[in-house]
Amino acid sequence: MERLKYVWVGELLQRLGLKKKPPIVCREVVELVTKYLEDALPADDRTRFETHLTACPHCTRYLEQFRQTIRATGQLREEDLAPEAKENLLAAFRTWKAS
Amino acid sequence: MYDAPRMPEVLEPLPASDEAAVLAALRAGDEAAFTRLVEMYHTSMVRLATAYVPSYAVAEEVAQEAWLGVLNGLDRFEGRSSLKTWIFRILTNIAKTRGAREQRSQPFSSVFDDVGEDEATVDPDRFAKEGHWLLAPSGWGDSPEDKLESAECQALIQATIETLPPNQREVIRLRDVMGWTSEEVCNTLELSETNQRVLLHRARARVRKALEMYFDGAGAG
Numbered sequence: 001m002e003r004l005k006y007v008w009v010g011e012l013l014q015r016l017g018l019k020k021k022p023p024i025v026c027r028e029v030v031e032l033v034t035k036y037l038e039d040a041l042p043a044d045d046r047t048r049f050e051t052h053l054t055a056c057p058h059c060t061r062y063l064e065q066f067r068q069t070i071r072a073t074g075q076l077r078e079e080d081l082a083p084e085a086k087e088n089l090l091a092a093f094r095t096w097k098a099s
Numbered sequence: 100m101y102d103a104p105r106m107p108e109v110l111e112p113l114p115a116s117d118e119a120a121v122l123a124a125l126r127a128g129d130e131a132a133f134t135r136l137v138e139m140y141h142t143s144m145v146r147l148a149t150a151y152v153p154s155y156a157v158a159e160e161v162a163q164e165a166w167l168g169v170l171n172g173l174d175r176f177e178g179r180s181s182l183k184t185w186i187f188r189i190l191t192n193i194a195k196t197r198g199a200r201e202q203r204s205q206p207f208s209s210v211f212d213d214v215g216e217d218e219a220t221v222d223p224d225r226f227a228k229e230g231h232w233l234l235a236p237s238g239w240g241d242s243p244e245d246k247l248e249s250a251e252c253q254a255l256i257q258a259t260i261e262t263l264p265p266n267q268r269e270v271i272r273l274r275d276v277m278g279w280t281s282e283e284v285c286n287t288l289e290l291s292e293t294n295q296r297v298l299l300h301r302a303r304a305r306v307r308k309a310l311e312m313y314f315d316g317a318g319a320g
Contacts, residue, residue, distance in 0.1 A: 025230030030221045034300035038281065040292070058235035065236060069307040072247035073256055073275040078142045085145075085159065089137050089166055090130065096170040097128040 024048050029059045033066050118182050126173055137166070140183070143277060144190045150210055150265035151194035153201050161197050165190040180286065187287045211266050214294045220304035239314045252313065259309040263302050270295060271302035 021044065024032075029052055035041050036049055053060050124132035141162060148158035148165075168189045176185055198210070225234040239246075246252055260268055260276075269288070273279045279287075285295050 025226075026232045027219075027221075027223070027226040027230035030304075031219070031300070034296055034303060038296060040296065056231075058232045061238065062236050065239060065307055065311070066303060068239070068243060068247060069303055069310060070275055071244075072252060072310070073260075073271065073303075073306060074278065075248050076253060076257055076260075076276045078146075078276070081138055081141050085141060085163075086134070086137060088163060089141065090134065092163070092167060093130060093133045093170065096167070097130075 021045075021048060024052050026052075026056060026059050029053075029056070030062055033063055036063075037066070037070075118178070121182065122173070122176065122178075125170075136182075136186075140186060141166075143272075144187065146272065147187065147269055148190060148194040150269045151191070151198035153198075157197065157201060158194070161194045162190060164197075165193050168193065181283075184283055184286055191287060191289075211269075211288045211290050211294075214266070214297050215264070218301075220301055221308075236311060237315060239310070243314070246314075247310070252310070255309055255313055256306055259306050260302070263305060267298045267302040267305070270298040271306070274299055275303070 024045075029049065032041065032045070032049055036046065041049060053063065121132050121136070125136075144162040144165060145155070145158045148161040149155060152158050152161060165186070169186050172189065176182070180188070225232065227233050260271060263271070270284060270290075273284045273287070274281065281292060281295055281299075284290065285292055288295070290298075
């Protein structure tokens with residue numbers, strides 16, 4: 001209970017900007033990449049994230065590889081439509097049209 | 100496992116301005132307009148349905164049934180969502196009902212509701228106790244883009260996506276393969292933004308890891 005109170009007070013101070021959050025570490029950065037790329041990080045976390053990157057070539061590389069992964073995934077193509085499926089659907093369309 | 104991917108022509112999504120024209124054409128019974136829609140969406144609809152039902156054959160039936168729902172609902176479509184989102188919502192509704200009827204071992208509602216345990220996407224052993232890298236990612240060479248677009252890499256990415264849990268698989272497919280927005284995916288799959296992002300992040304991390312192993316093996320570092 002006592003500990004909970006300290007956590008709560010700490011969080012309150014952070015929100016009021018009276019206590020700085022600790023810098024984030026690599027292990028946290030790798031979990032925040034999608035949130036960062038989606039622009040969903042709160043401003044202060046975004047700053048901490050970017051500050052970390054300027055000092056960490058490994059996380060910078062991780063982020064770059066994530067971006068490359070996304071781009072490469074975007075190159076995938078869906079399969080062709082099977083001719084039977086298309087014929088079935090067109091038959092259904094004609095029935096619908098005639099009804 | 101499904102058939103290996105082939106390379107069809109790229110079908111661009113409909114611009115919003117075209118949507119009214121497509122709707123009018125469909126309502127007037129224009130077969131070409133219907134064919135175009137089917138060519139754009141049917142394969143992805145079947146794929147998405149596989150996340151809810153036990154087999155590809157049933158997924159195909161679900162998608163066919165969804166098209167009937169689309170045709171029969173055309174007069175009621177009010178354009179409050181995009182035509183695409185509306186079509187896919189019809190699909191997921193039918194797929195859910197059908198999935199429940201087919202009695203999968205897993206309750207159908209949990210396919211997308213349950214994002215699973217909060218697990219690390221990078222092996223914790225790669226970090227020191229304080230959280231900095233011990234085994235940092237190695238480089239992928241000067242310009243890995245060509246390699247990433249090679250048939251070999253593309254097949255690897257495809258195969259990796261296939262091995263993902265269905266919810267991660269469909270989220271990465273819709274977001275990164277099909278290029279949907281997070282809003283479209285959340286609406287279609289009835290996912291919160293947070294859960295959508297968690298699933299997407301895990302899926303992307305798995306694909307990155309597969310590529311990392313590929314590049315490490317190829318000695319490209």
